[in-house]
Amino acid sequence: MKQNSALYVYLCGLHSPEKFQSSIYKDLILALEAKRLCITSKILDAQIIIMCDFSVAEWKSVNRHKNKFKVLLRLEARSILPIQYQKRVEKGFDLIFDLGRVPKAQKEKVVELPYPYSYSENPIGDRFHEIDLAKEFKYHRSRVSSFESWSSRPHQIVMISSNKESHNFWNNYRLRRAILKRNSKVILFGTLWNQSFLVILKNRFWIMQQGVSHMSFTNFPYFFGGLLRKYQNYHGVVKNKSDILLNAKFNVVIENSNEALTEKVFDSLICGAIPLYFGPSLKKLNFPQNLAIQAYSKKELMQLVKNPPEISESWFQAWAESRAGFIDELTRGHGKFNPKSVFFKLVNVLREQAEIVLDDMVH
Numbered sequence: 001m002k003q004n005s006a007l008y009v010y011l012c013g014l015h016s017p018e019k020f021q022s023s024i025y026k027d028l029i030l031a032l033e034a035k036r037l038c039i040t041s042k043i044l045d046a047q048i049i050i051m052c053d054f055s056v057a058e059w060k061s062v063n064r065h066k067n068k069f070k071v072l073l074r075l076e077a078r079s080i081l082p083i084q085y086q087k088r089v090e091k092g093f094d095l096i097f098d099l100g101r102v103p104k105a106q107k108e109k110v111v112e113l114p115y116p117y118s119y120s121e122n123p124i125g126d127r128f129h130e131i132d133l134a135k136e137f138k139y140h141r142s143r144v145s146s147f148e149s150w151s152s153r154p155h156q157i158v159m160i161s162s163n164k165e166s167h168n169f170w171n172n173y174r175l176r177r178a179i180l181k182r183n184s185k186v187i188l189f190g191t192l193w194n195q196s197f198l199v200i201l202k203n204r205f206w207i208m209q210q211g212v213s214h215m216s217f218t219n220f221p222y223f224f225g226g227l228l229r230k231y232q233n234y235h236g237v238v239k240n241k242s243d244i245l246l247n248a249k250f251n252v253v254i255e256n257s258n259e260a261l262t263e264k265v266f267d268s269l270i271c272g273a274i275p276l277y278f279g280p281s282l283k284k285l286n287f288p289q290n291l292a293i294q295a296y297s298k299k300e301l302m303q304l305v306k307n308p309p310e311i312s313e314s315w316f317q318a319w320a321e322s323r324a325g326f327i328d329e330l331t332r333g334h335g336k337f338n339p340k341s342v343f344f345k346l347v348n349v350l351r352e353q354a355e356i357v358l359d360d361m362v363h
Contacts, residue, residue, distance in 0.1 A: 006036045007354065010046035012062065014053040015075055027116070027339035031347040048354050051093075054084035056214070063092060069354040072096045073346075077260035079171035080164075083214040095353050097346055100261040102280045111349055114285070116339035117266045117330060144272025145320055147313040150249060155187050157308060158244055158273070159252040160264075163192035165204055165223055167211030170257045172278065175298055177226045179252065180233065183305050186252060188234045189244055200227055245271035250308050253292070254301075255279025265292055266330070266337070269323055274311070276304050286336070290322050 009032055011017060017025040029039060040046050049062055050071045062070065072093040078085045090096060093109070100115025144150065159180070164173045180188060192200055204223060238244065245251055251273035253264045258280050265287075268275040275292040278301045282289050293309065295301035329335040 006038055007048055007351075007358075008040040008046045009037045009048045009050055010040055010043045011050050011052060012043075012055065012058050013051035013073070014055045014081070016052045027118075028343045028346075031340070031343040034344070035347045035351045037347065037351065047358055048350070053081060054089055056083070059092070069094050069357050071350060074098050074101075077101070077170075077257050077262075079166045079168065079173075079257040079259070082167050082170075082211070086214075094357055095350065097349075098260075099342065100285070101259055102284050111346075113342050113345055114337050115261045115263075116342040117263060117337045118339055119267075119270060120263075144246070145324070147316045147320075150272060150311075150316060153247050153249050155244075155248040157183075157185060157250045157252060157276070157305065158187045158189065158248040159254075160189045160238055160241060160244060160267075161254065162190045163200070163226065164256070165207055165225075166256075167207060167214070170259060172254050172257060174222055174225060175278070175301070176254050177229070178298075179254070179302065179305055180231050181229070182302060184233050186233055186305065187248070188231055189236060189238050191237055193234045194230050197227060241267055242271055245273040248273040249311075250274050250276050252305055253277045253279065261285055261287070268292075269327065272320075272323070274319065276301070276308065288322060288326055290319065291326060 017029070032039065037048065043049065043061070043065065046068060048069045048071065049065065050073055051058065051062065052073045053076050054072060054074075070093045072084065072090070072095075074081075074084055074096065076084070083089060090110075096107075096110045098110060098112045101112055103112050159176070161176055163177070164171075166173060180186060192203060201224075204227070208223060245268060248271075251268040253268055253275045255262060255264065255278065261280055265275050265277055265279075265282075269291055277292040277294045278298070282292060282294055293304065295304050330337055332338060333340040335341055
């Protein structure tokens with residue numbers, strides 16, 4: 001195989017572009033094509049198969065092709081899709097990319113990269129709506145840059161999350177419910193809160209069924225927690241995250257688990273709501289620590305939400321300057337968490353590794 005000759009890529013998986021449209025996939029495809037990795041809709045024509053989150057249904061078809069370079073792109077954390085972190089699944093791939101995960105002892109074929117942040121008003125309700133982050137930031141600038149405007153925001157603390165549960169113990173979902181139970185002043189938005197018993201039970205049974213079928217279920221003792229509880233501070237589903245966060249001084253950010261970063265802390269910063277954060281270590285993720293108030297234990301988070309810190313004007317101005325610099329970098333193509341930057345790094349590794357393995361297959 002000639003170095004840098006054209007190779008064909010087949011995209012599939014639980015969150016492939018055809019199933020879960022997002023602007024980040026445009027950046028992935030652009031990065032692939034820049035390295036002469038061309039997208040094909042026919043798996044037989046491809047030398048490389050990229051599975052965007054593991055799909056049991058599609059794996060049977062993919063696994064039949066023994067002479068292709070197989071890549072697993074893990075976008076979902078273990079708390080949401082634990083099957084793709086099992087050794088029996090990992091063995092089926094030549095290369096695995098983990099996005100937004102805390103660096104650990106590096107496995108031979110696992111590559112860890114920053115989380116590729118892409119702004120959306122509401123990814124659950126409107127996955128196809130794309131927003132230019134640079135324009136959004138410019139539009140919000142006047143509303144988030146001054147201490148006076150921040151101090152006049154009507155809501156002290158908000159939280160935007162779903163009342164989820166998981167197959168396993170690597171999650172913070174019970175903590176979300178505990179925070180809300182003990183802090184009635186937190187204004188809550190999201191899904192699966194205060195819905196009928198049958199709706200929530202159906203969702204939990206579906207998760208349990210998925211866990212059992214994937215041989216990854218371990219969370220029986222807590223699985224039906226909070227089924228009957230109603231939250232007085234619930235204000236409904238999210239239509240536009242910006243409308244909520246632009247009116248809040250603080251935003252409670254509880255990540256799905258302590259293993260992976262998602263969009264929540266980014267969304268908070270875009271709208272100038274100071275994150276009260278619990279999740280993976282921001283320091284280990286090389287994320288600016290001075291942009292969020294991080295709790296390092298559940299007890300510390302409880303106290304932080306119950307008694308939010310007094311914010312002085314000097315502290316806010318320092319935070320606002322750091323935030324502006326961070327988001328300016330985020331909007332540029334070479335920014336650490338910018339999808340273009342993340343995916344160009346991904347594709348460089350992919351191209352190099354694929355050529356080596358495919359050459360070995362040919363010879």
